[in-house]
Amino acid sequence: MKKQYLLAPGPTPVPPEVLLAMSRPIIHHRSPDFIPVIQDVRKDLKWLFQTEQEVITVAGSGTAGMEASISNFMSPGDKILAVNGGKFGERWAKIATAFGVTTIEIKVNWGESVNVSEIKAHLDKDPSIRGVYVQASETSTGVAHDVKSIAEITKTRENTILVVDAITALGVTNLPMDLWGIDILITGSQKALMLPPGLACIGVSEKAWKHQSQAKCSRFYLDLKREKDNLLKDTNAWTPAVTLWIGLATSLKMMREEGLENVFARHSKLARATREGVKGFGLEVFAKNAPSDAVTAVLAPEGFDGEALYKNLRKQYGITAAGGQDQLKGKVFRLSHMGYSDTFDIITAISGVEMALYRMGYKHPLGSGVAKAQAVLIED
Amino acid sequence: MKKQYLLAPGPTPVPPEVLLAMSRPIIHHRSPDFIPVIQDVRKDLKWLFQTEQEVITVAGSGTAGMEASISNFMSPGDKILAVNGGKFGERWAKIATAFGVTTIEIKVNWGESVNVSEIKAHLDKDPSIRGVYVQASETSTGVAHDVKSIAEITKTRENTILVVDAITALGVTNLPMDLWGIDILITGSQKALMLPPGLACIGVSEKAWKHQSQAKCSRFYLDLKREKDNLLKDTNAWTPAVTLWIGLATSLKMMREEGLENVFARHSKLARATREGVKGFGLEVFAKNAPSDAVTAVLAPEGFDGEALYKNLRKQYGITAAGGQDQLKGKVFRLSHMGYSDTFDIITAISGVEMALYRMGYKHPLGSGVAKAQAVLIED
Numbered sequence: 080m081k082k083q084y085l086l087a088p089g090p091t092p093v094p095p096e097v098l099l100a101m102s103r104p105i106i107h108h109r110s111p112d113f114i115p116v117i118q119d120v121r122k123d124l125k126w127l128f129q130t131e132q133e134v135i136t137v138a139g140s141g142t143a144g145m146e147a148s149i150s151n152f153m154s155p156g157d158k159i160l161a162v163n164g165g166k167f168g169e170r171w172a173k174i175a176t177a178f179g180v181t182t183i184e185i186k187v188n189w190g191e192s193v194n195v196s197e198i199k200a201h202l203d204k205d206p207s208i209r210g211v212y213v214q215a216s217e218t219s220t221g222v223a224h225d226v227k228s229i230a231e232i233t234k235t236r237e238n239t240i241l242v243v244d245a246i247t248a249l250g251v252t253n254l255p256m257d258l259w260g261i262d263i264l265i266t267g268s269q270k271a272l273m274l275p276p277g278l279a280c281i282g283v284s285e286k287a288w289k290h291q292s293q294a295k296c297s298r299f300y301l302d303l304k305r306e307k308d309n310l311l312k313d314t315n316a317w318t319p320a321v322t323l324w325i326g327l328a329t330s331l332k333m334m335r336e337e338g339l340e341n342v343f344a345r346h347s348k349l350a351r352a353t354r355e356g357v358k359g360f361g362l363e364v365f366a367k368n369a370p371s372d373a374v375t376a377v378l379a380p381e382g383f384d385g386e387a388l389y390k391n392l393r394k395q396y397g398i399t400a401a402g403g404q405d406q407l408k409g410k411v412f413r414l415s416h417m418g419y420s421d422t423f424d425i426i427t428a429i430s431g432v433e434m435a436l437y438r439m440g441y442k443h444p445l446g447s448g449v450a451k452a453q454a455v456l457i458e459d
Numbered sequence: 460m461k462k463q464y465l466l467a468p469g470p471t472p473v474p475p476e477v478l479l480a481m482s483r484p485i486i487h488h489r490s491p492d493f494i495p496v497i498q499d500v501r502k503d504l505k506w507l508f509q510t511e512q513e514v515i516t517v518a519g520s521g522t523a524g525m526e527a528s529i530s531n532f533m534s535p536g537d538k539i540l541a542v543n544g545g546k547f548g549e550r551w552a553k554i555a556t557a558f559g560v561t562t563i564e565i566k567v568n569w570g571e572s573v574n575v576s577e578i579k580a581h582l583d584k585d586p587s588i589r590g591v592y593v594q595a596s597e598t599s600t601g602v603a604h605d606v607k608s609i610a611e612i613t614k615t616r617e618n619t620i621l622v623v624d625a626i627t628a629l630g631v632t633n634l635p636m637d638l639w640g641i642d643i644l645i646t647g648s649q650k651a652l653m654l655p656p657g658l659a660c661i662g663v664s665e666k667a668w669k670h671q672s673q674a675k676c677s678r679f680y681l682d683l684k685r686e687k688d689n690l691l692k693d694t695n696a697w698t699p700a701v702t703l704w705i706g707l708a709t710s711l712k713m714m715r716e717e718g719l720e721n722v723f724a725r726h727s728k729l730a731r732a733t734r735e736g737v738k739g740f741g742l743e744v745f746a747k748n749a750p751s752d753a754v755t756a757v758l759a760p761e762g763f764d765g766e767a768l769y770k771n772l773r774k775q776y777g778i779t780a781a782g783g784q785d786q787l788k789g790k791v792f793r794l795s796h797m798g799y800s801d802t803f804d805i806i807t808a809i810s811g812v813e814m815a816l817y818r819m820g821y822k823h824p825l826g827s828g829v830a831k832a833q834a835v836l837i838e839d
Contacts, residue, residue: 098482098483099482102479102481105473106465107467109781112779138520140697143518143697177678178679269698276700277657277701297677298557320518320656320703322481399490399492
């Protein structure tokens, strides 16, 4: 017997209430049975995205949402400005290239957040830039970019939309779409929404819809206008992932019951506890100055392999955390505190890391990290 | 208390075994836990598609699969030949147009199957046609097209691939991909695979891979080569819809236990029983000569509204069948016998239709349809 603990940044654990809702006999998406599900999801996603606009939900991974944010709003030959400070930041240019869109990249050292004045300088120099693409939380490095300040720059420029990949940020941290002036806000089901993977949700501003009507990149399955027109009639363009929608309606209800401010406060506290916990055990958080509240990347101590730690956590303690990706492979390990995560998930994470590293020969006093995490977790 | 019966052509009922498998705590798709799932799905999809090639599974609806079959294998300016004999046949040209591909349409009267010699004539006249696109089973009309004969025409033409939308045909009727020479074979999870919607599976022949390497249409999320390269390493390009994959591994196992020949024979018998049943009640099958074994479209009797019947079946008997789409709205109703469907689902369907129509004033002797269905169902 070994209990399993999922502490990776997506998929995140799915609450039993959601699993139960999704395991009921399936219903038909064109029958009246599904209309209340669509209505609840429409209403509650607007609440979560803090927008008056429709939020479009498609069957697909987060990457489908990222692709839609380019193919729906750009034409071949258009130019975008993309912040590339990690594995997901890299993806913008790859998608843009596939659609004939030119990318100007702002390369940011992994572990750092973008210098917002660089974005302003680019837009001032070249007003033909049609979009700024950035991660709110770069999952590979555990860094948050300053979306609010970026939005202040793009908000007044009619020619330029701001596209925010909030796949590991929405429902974690405050990203008021309408208030800040975010044009496209993207999330995926398997993160703070506490669902299995398979849905991408995309909020689209009025300004962005104007861009959409002129954008000529090829799109069909991910045509957001077609989905919006159907949503307004409480239906979907294509067959929706019915069970995931039912799960979404359920998890959104749970989030509403907790309240948005409380959801953000919980994530903030769990993230701080995680950071203090690993530091208390003598480790270093990889994010230099702007750590994400969704996931903490931790540098493996000198001479210790982050991949081996990942494997030992699984083998010895049934904990599935995450290793490092690409250039960070072996150098960091990552702990998620996003979604269905609470006090004792953090205690489990920190104590698990302590025990596994200790057994690997890293002789820091056991419990020193846990104590620091507790000091945060007992705060009101 | 009213029991619910889902008799629509997708989503179809999900077996309890599959619901249970999908409601287990979620696992991480990059952890070793998921590798056996990928390996089982790879192996069993090859078995189901009757191919030696990899079958690619993406998070998306069937339409995502249809889009992938154009965007991966065509370049802007290319020409395809599309069979349009219903709502799904119509979709080929819409997708092609979105990707800058030209469509020559063979329009087929709804209710009829394509005259295969017309396809040959087009290809003989214009060898620059890069693909023939056809439904194996046109869900809107309940008609099957003769894929085997079409494949005989395309098989020897290196320049032309055959793309078969088998979304409501695969796992219903025999479509041996390699043997017949089908180049692209597409299905969706919510049909004969007995799963919730959210996955599209796409088999790709060696010949089609050659086309893929030269095809220039924009694609990223649905890039099948990227998925194939990952599958060969037992992983996925993008985060897969984990629970649906687990469901897929489970339902494929159920199909293997039944055996492919038995699966086909069961569908054939249930379809025949449905057709004989409705005819026994004085109704007419909409398909003129080539009825699909997945779904039967039935003409509403003169003076009776198919939509009203659909509503009455739901209200009075908890049966969700399907109405007609577009030009068939009100004129037909549709009964599915696909996937997790057995003897008494057909008895339910036929007796439900009898009772609802009788109450609407259609005074055919009650039980006359059921008796005809039974006569088929008691066959060995």
